Amino acid sequence: MFTIDSYLLDTNILTTMLRDDNTEVEDVPEEQTKIIFQEQKRAIFCTGCHNLITYPEYKIAVNGKHEHVFFNPHGIVFEVGCFANASGCLPVGSSTLEFTWFEGYAWKIVICSSCFEHLGWQYLSEAGTVFFGLILAHIEEKDL
Ligand SMILES: [Zn+2]
Secondary structure, eight states: OOOHHHHHHHHHHHHHHHHHHOTTGGGSOHHHHHHHHHHSOEEEEETTTOOEEEOGGGBOOBTTBSEEEEEOTTSOEEEEEEESOOTTEEEEEEEEOTTOSSTTEEEEEEEETTTOOEEEEEEEETTOOEEEEEEGGGEEEEEO
16 A cells, blocks of 8 residues: 555655755756655564564555454454565464454464564465454554
């Protein structure tokens, strides 16, 4: 998914920076500032140790939404975002369908491969579909 708001914001900042640093900014076509932004790659990191976890390109919608809010059986609330892939996570233990938040998907805890913080869950369907539900408070999107 691509957030239009942040794209517009970043483009504005970039344009302002070019104006401050370069008095001949009139010669820089607007198209060029957009190209600079597109080459600036963003990624999603562990908030605890800044390990690279995944990329914004892997954001997916499950049951119609990317972000979900759930309670676990202990009443703790989790805001999770769904991702098709998260190579910075390590699945631990065996999977179970018990108390699953996504019907038909068994879950397994995933931890950060660097600091071992609990980052969320890996979901696996009987048909072999896999996705990750990552705790939004434990990850952050930043420039690479
Ligand atoms: Zn970490």
